[in-house]
Amino acid sequence: MSDLPGIVITGASGRMGQMLIRTVVESKGAKLVGAVERTGHDWIGQDLGVAMGGTALGVAVTDDPLDAFAKAQAVIDFTTPDATVEFAALAAQARAVHVIGTTGLEETHLEKIRLAARHAIVVRAGNMSLGVNLLVQLTKKVAAALDEDFDIEVIEAHHHHKVDAPSGTALMLGEAAAEGRGVHLADVSDSGRDGITGARKRGDIGFSAIRGGDIVGEHDVMFAGQGERIVLRHMATDRGIFARGALKAALWGQGHKPGEYDMMDVLGLS
Ligand SMILES: NC(=O)C1=CN([C@@H]2O[C@H](COP(=O)(O)OP(=O)(O)OC[C@H]3O[C@@H](n4cnc5c(N)ncnc54)[C@H](OP(=O)(O)O)[C@@H]3O)[C@@H](O)[C@H]2O)C=CC1
Numbered sequence: 277m278s279d280l281p282g283i284v285i286t287g288a289s290g291r292m293g294q295m296l297i298r299t300v301v302e303s304k305g306a307k308l309v310g311a312v313e314r315t316g317h318d319w320i321g322q323d324l325g326v327a328m329g330g331t332a333l334g335v336a337v338t339d340d341p342l343d344a345f346a347k348a349q350a351v352i353d354f355t356t357p358d359a360t361v362e363f364a365a366l367a368a369q370a371r372a373v374h375v376i377g378t379t380g381l382e383e384t385h386l387e388k389i390r391l392a393a394r395h396a397i398v399v400r401a402g403n404m405s406l407g408v409n410l411l412v413q414l415t416k417k418v419a420a421a422l423d424e425d426f427d428i429e430v431i432e433a434h435h436h437h438k439v440d441a442p443s444g445t446a447l448m449l450g451e452a453a454a455e456g457r458g459v460h461l462a463d464v465s466d467s468g469r470d471g472i473t474g475a476r477k478r479g480d481i482g483f484s485a486i487r488g489g490d491i492v493g494e495h496d497v498m499f500a501g502q503g504e505r506i507v508l509r510h511m512a513t514d515r516g517i518f519a520r521g522a523l524k525a526a527l528w529g530q531g532h533k534p535g536e537y538d539m540m541d542v543l544g545l546s
């Protein structure tokens with residue numbers, strides 16, 4: 277038991293944080309050794325299990341990430357872009373695998389994560405589920421098979437708490453479609469339609485975001501042609517799929533060389 281890889285969960289009180297804690301605690305292949313929340317959070321200093329409304333887990337919630345990471349083999353991080361950048365530097369210092377599920381990362385954040393990955397194993401994906409990573413591959417194949425007579429639209433739906441759009445998954449799907457077509461997403465992305473937009477530009481890849489209720493995460497990739505449409509769809513109904521993927525990534529990362537990896541590497545889909 278004590279030889280199992282030790283995992284720290286950041287953003288412990290969050291929707292994904294709590295799901296990750298349950299997943300690690302129930303796992304036979306890893307042990308929970310730390311839980312991090314931001315300074316000032318009312319869980320700090322409490323036993324994690326008690327804070328979650330259950331029985332004690334013997335792990336106190338801390339706001340000292342470096343101290344927690346130093347005792348761990350992996351850090352699983354589904355928080356915010358700024359927090360993730362801070363954790364990337366600290367995980368690299370502690371030589372712990374950093375699994376990043378956080379979305380909404382901009383180029384400035386990605387640059388700092390790249391720097392950390394010179395010294396540490398970083399596994400990052402906008403979606404850690406097997407189903408979505410398969411959908412990414414399918415999207416690339418279908419986009420490569422069809423020409424610009426088929427308009428590509430990525431439509432995503434999420435719960436009303438979500439703060440970023442398009443979702444990380446939608447961007448993965450858009451990148452896959454662009455790659456399949458042999459173009460750069462940045463050159464063809466259309467994500468802000470409102471008002472008199474003019475007609476759709478041939479070759480664009482469009483994004484639409486729905487926010488409502490408790491939708492876990494739904495993604496369609498539509499290829500709309502004349503007289504026919506192909507729609508590839510993934511529907512998440514349980515956050516456990518992301519948590520299980522993240523734990524798999526944390527275990528996969530043990531023993532790999534420093535660098536940036538994604539779920540395609542972990543799942544052997546690349
Ligand atoms: N890649 C994937 O498969 C998936 C990715 N996600 C992504 O994961 C992220 C989190 O989602 P979700 O769990 O729904 O969001 P939540 O807002 O529920 O959770 C985020 C948690 O991070 C905490 N946090 C923020 N800043 C810090 C900090 N500096 N130190 C420690 N903790 C901090 C927040 O605390 P507080 O609320 O007190 O600020 C909160 O508890 C999002 O970017 C989301 O898109 C989600 C699902 C799947």
Ligand SMILES: O=C(O)C1=N[C@H](C(=O)O)C[C@H](O)C1
Nearest residue numbers: 379402403438443444445493
């Ligand atoms: O915020 C969420 O909830 C989710 N975020 C990820 C994303 O941005 O794609 C993954 C999943 O769809 C849930």
